[in-house]
Amino acid sequence: MAAENFNTDPDLEIIASRIINASQSMVFEAWANPNHLKHWWGPAGFTNTFHEFDLRVGGKWDFTMHGPDKGHYHNLVEFTKIEKPVRIEWRRHSKPLFNIAARFDKITENTTSVIFRMIFDTAEECSKLRPYVVDKNEENLDRLESELAKMK
Template sequence: MKAVTFPTTPDCEIVSSRIVNASQELVFEAWTNPNHLKNWWGPKGFTNTFSEFDLRTGGKWKFVMHAPEQGNFQNECEFVKIEKPAEIAWIRISKPLFNVVATFDALSSNQTKIVFRMVFETPEESNKLRPFVVDKNEENFDRLEEELKKMTL
C-alpha cells in the first residue's frame, strides 16, 4: 500500500527517526497495543490515562497525558490509516493541531527504522513547537526502547 501523505513543505513538519533493536512486528505491537503504548508514550516522566483506543481507520484515540510536576493534557486523535506492521497515521482533533505518520521499516529480523512525522498546517504552527518537540520526541523514543526490552523478556 502507498504511505499516507499530508500536503506539506519542509518548514511545516518535524521529523524524528530512530533505529531500534527490535523486529518490525514488535515495534508495531508497542505502538498499537494500548497496554504497551500507555507505558512509553510521551516525554520522560509523563504518564497516560487512555479513555478510548479504537485502532481502525476512523477510530478515536482519547487520552490524558499527566506531566510529572504539573498539568494534565487532554488529547484526542482519529486514526486515518493502519497498515500492519508498517504504518500508522492519525490526525489530532485537540490542540495543537497536526497530523502524524509513523512508519516502521524492517532493516533486518531484529532491527527497525522508525520515522515519526508531525505535519502542521503552517510554518508558524511548526515553529512554535519545534524548539522543544525535537528533544521530547527523543525522550519518547528512549521510553519506547525500554518498553521494547520489557516486551522481549
Template sequence: MTTEIPQSSPDCEIVTSRTVNASKEQAFRAWSDPEHLKIWWGPEGFTNTFHEFDFQPGGKWEFTMHGPEKGHYQNSCEFIQITEPELIYWKRYSQPLFRVLVTFEAVSELKTSIIFKQIFDTAEACEKIKKHVIDKNEEVFDRLEEELAKM
C-alpha cells in the same frame, strides 16, 4: 481503505527517527497495543490514562497525559490509516493541531527504522512548537526502547 497521505514541505514537519532493536512487527505492536503504548507514550516522567483506543481507520484515541510536576493534557485523535506493520497515520483534534505519520521499515530481522513525522498545516504552526518538541520526542523514543526491551 487507503487514504491519500497529504504531501507536506519540510518547513511544516517535525521528523524524529530511530532504529530500534526489535522486529518490525514488535515495534508496530508497541505503537498499536494500548497496554504497551500507555507505558512509554510521552516525554520522560509523563504517564497516561487512555479513555478510548479504537485502533482502526476512523477510530478514536482519547487520552490524558499527566505531567511529572503538574498539568493534565487532554488529547483527542482519530486514526486515519493503518497498514500493519508498516504505517500508522492519525490526526489530532486537540491543540496543537497536527497530523502524525509513523512508518516502520525493517533494517534486519531484529532492527527496525521508525520515522515519526508531525505534519502541520503551516510553517508558522510548526515553528511555534518545534523548539519545545525535538528533545521531548527523543525522550519518547528512549522510553519506547525501554518498553521494547521488556517485550
C-alpha cells in the same frame, strides 16, 4: 515494500527517526497495543490515562497525559491510516492541531527503522512547537526502546 513519496516541506514538519533493535512486528505492537503504548507514550516523566483506544481507520484515541509538573493534557486523535506492521497515522482533534505519520521499516529480522513525522498545516504552528518537541520526541523514542526491551 516500495518507498513512499511524501510531499515534504521542512517548514511544515518535525521528524524524529531512529534505528531500533527490535523486529518490525514488535515495534508495531508497541504502538498498536494500548497496554504497551500507555507505558511509553510521551516525554520522560509523563504518564497516561487512556479513555478510549480504537485502532482502526476512523477510530478514536482519547487520552490524558499527566506531566511530571502535575499538569494534565487532554488529547483526542482520529486514526486515518493503519497498515500493519508498517504504518500508523492520525489527525489530532485537540490543540495544537497536526497530523502524525509513524512508519516502521524492517531493516533485518531484529532491526527496524522508525520514522515519526509531525505534519502541520502552517509553518507558523510548526515553528511554535519546534523548540519544545524535538528533544521531547527523542525522549519519547527512548521510552519506546525501554518498553520494547521489556517486551522481549
